[in-house]
Amino acid sequence: MNKIINIPDNSLIILVGIAGAGKSTFAKETFGNDERAVIISSDDIRKRLCGDSKDQTANEQVFEIFYREIEEKLKEGKTTIADATNLQERARRELYDIAKRCNVPIYALVLNVPLDRIKRQNTRRDRVVPEYAIDRMYKQFGEAYHAIAQELPKGHVIDIISPPRRITKDEHGGRDR
Ligand SMILES: Nc1ncnc2c1ncn2[C@@H]1O[C@H](COP(=O)(O)OP(=O)(O)O)[C@@H](O)[C@H]1O
Numbered sequence: 001m002n003k004i005i006n007i008p009d010n011s012l013i014i015l016v017g018i019a020g021a022g023k024s025t026f027a028k029e030t031f032g033n034d035e036r037a038v039i040i041s042s043d044d045i046r047k048r049l050c051g052d053s054k055d056q057t058a059n060e061q062v063f064e065i066f067y068r069e070i071e072e073k074l075k076e077g078k079t080t081i082a083d084a085t086n087l088q089e090r091a092r093r094e095l096y097d098i099a100k101r102c103n104v105p106i107y108a109l110v111l112n113v114p115l116d117r118i119k120r121q122n123t124r125r126d127r128v129v130p131e132y133a134i135d136r137m138y139k140q141f142g143e144a145y146h147a148i149a150q151e152l153p154k155g156h157v158i159d160i161i162s163p164p165r166r167i168t169k170d171e172h173g174g175r176d177r
């Protein structure tokens with residue numbers, strides 16, 4: 001489907017990674033110009049719904065829409081990228097069930113990024129997450145990383161090594177997306 005990652009069309013692609021790891025950036029850079037692919041982002045839905053990506057009160061509704069849109073897009077034949085942390089088994093199970101219903105393959109793209117870099121990137125993120133939450137997610141990530149290897153077939157878990165980029169002047173201290 002693209003030169004970097006060899007994933008068949010009409011797959012469900014699950015991003016896995018802590019807030020600030022670079023999931024949304026990677027997804028946009030890799031699939032943003034591919035008309036066969038669509039990115040569904042829980043943060044974008046939250047923004048659409050609440051007008052604010054920081055608002056966590058509508059989480060249940062946000063994820064209801066998130067899963068519904070993913071299923072719709074898969075049924076339309078799109079390669080669908082589920083852009084959320086997907087660190088909890090419950091969240092991944094929901095996605096596995098959708099893929100099963102739609103009869104499409106699942107791939108997990110895992111952003112395994114060192115904690116210090118995540119914390120640095122978090123400060124430039126659209127919704128800056130409190131540091132204690134990052135630490136908690138880091139622990140969850142370790143567990144998820146091992147669990148996913150058991151949950152998905154061999155070759156369907158792909159480590160994404162995105163090298164740190166130089167930060168442009170505009171990005172320093174400002175919001176970029
Ligand atoms: N490879 C990278 N090198 C440097 N900065 C990055 C990289 N990937 C993402 N970023 C920056 O880190 C911040 C968080 O990235 P984002 O894609 O929003 O992460 P996530 O979606 O996982 O929370 C953004 O400001 C983004 O520009």
Ligand SMILES: [Mg+2]
Nearest residue numbers: 023024025043
């Ligand atoms: Mg994101």
